[in-house]
Amino acid sequence: MTSSQAPGSLSVLFAGGGTTGHISPLLAIADDLRYQDPEARLTVLGTPEGLETRLVPEAGYDLVTIDKVPMPRSLDTSLVRFPGKLLGTITRVRKLIRERDVDVVVGVGGYVSTPAYLAARLTGTPIVIHEANAHPGMANKLGARFTPPERIGFAFAGTPLPGEHVGMPMRAAIEHLDRRDPATREAAARHLGLDPALPTIIVTGGSLGAQTINDAMLGAMEDISSAGVQVLHITGRGKGEDLRAAAAGQPHYHVVDYVDGMENVYLAADLLVCRAGAGTVAEVSVMCVPAVYVPLAIGNGEQRLNASSAVKAGAATMVANADFTAEHVRTSVLPLVTNPAQLEAMERAAEALDFPLAAARTMVGKIFAAAGRPHPARAYPAHLLTKKER
Structure with a gap:
């Protein structure tokens, strides 16, 4: 914790990366959370190979990387090594959650979300999920089993996950x-x-x-x-x-x-x-x-x-x-x-x-609720208002 961060400030671990399809909504949610609570401690979990290595630091967030552990799709030696590699990444994320006193884990899918969800489950940390695609990925299908529907949002109506049709977090x-x-x-x-x-x-x-x-x-x-x-x-x-x-x-x-x-x-x-x-x-x-x-x-x-x-x-x-x-x-x-x-x-x-607007705000509301903290309800300036609000 730096001197600029208040003791007891909200700590959130975001998990996702690889492509802009994961990173863009993640950053939109993080931006809204940072606006509502400038003292919040936000960490992004990614891999060393993804676009997050450039986009996350450029956005001003702390990036921690773990190795990508894809599920093997054939019966070879990678299948034998998979459990040990996955356990190693879960152990590392558990340590990160404890070291940073994480209040909520927020996942948007991708390779790093699976160990993040499993580590959150093991530490009893609340999980919030956003699914960007109409066809959910394996990581978010898994994570949805560990968290109640009110903590899940998805971009497209008809997405086969429990939760709320919130739209896509995007730039204002x-x-x-x-x-x-x-x-x-x-x-x-x-x-x-x-x-x-x-x-x-x-x-x-x-x-x-x-x-x-x-x-x-x-x-x-x-x-x-x-x-x-x-x-x-x-x-x-x-x-x-x-x-x-x-x-x-x-x-x-x-x-x-x-x-x-x-x-x-x-x-x-x-x-x-x-x-x-x-x-x-x-x-x-x-x-x-x-x-x-x-x-x-x-x-x-x-x-x-x-x-x-x-x-x-x-x-x-x-x-x-x-x-x-x-x-x-x-x-x-x-x-x-x-x-x-x-x-x-x-x-x-x-x-x-009538595609939903302000999805990032909706997801931030879920984060505060999952953490058991009141939403700051900070008013938005004109340039952050949606076209309907204007």
Whole structure:
């Protein structure tokens, strides 16, 4: 404990990491907790290999790493070594919980959550869980057995866990902005170097890019230009060479590696073409952006499930990765982005879904309740208010 931390201040251990899908909601919850209780002692448990090694210290939090202990999926020597490795990580987390006098363990899934939940169970430490995907991971399924439903929140309705549909903890800037304000949308388009008067497709495959999407857009580039549509294509680092070369003669096809501040993307897009990661689907739902989802074709089908409610409601369309071709862009994407009435109907459908806002606040409420402490109820300044609160 440092001199700036009050004796007896709330101590919370956050467990999660590996990908932005785990780290982003974790940090959003931590930020809200830090705002409500600046004296709280917050520790993040991660692995030495994940993105948390950069993102967590940058956010100003203390990171403690443990070795990743994945469950073996085949009958080999790793299966024999697994129990000992898992026991070693559990022992280390138990020691951390005791050394830091942890009041609550908060897990968001991933490799480190399993030993964190087991250590919390052994020490009698309350557990709070957030599940980002519509298809829960193994760690959170395990953790849900050790904590009552009122301490569990999940992002998507229909997620097969006990608990509450709270939405996705995310940056306040996403929840703050309203696409219904034409001036805000125009400013976002100009910030991105786009013409606010043109129908706009924004394409993104996430931080790693999506080669299938990139190839399909490349194949349809001439048709896109002929349709009078502008595109901002966010390719991912090192993925856009062919697109960039082809777009050199196309004044309304813009290719960039990444965009800082996705809120401007959501505001400027008339139509978004993207993967269906949990964070993306949640942010698109909150911003009510008409979308074409192209789920990643690997994993347990969680991306398809993440987007299913929006598609069923008419707020988005979905196409299999293998079927997202240049021909699909010509026959489905271009007719959609040039149909204002259909885009308007999709926005209204997204609004009717009423995706929960302020999930980070809801999860912080669960943390204080689990710790048996009163919520500080500190008022939020204007820039931290949601669009509904404004």
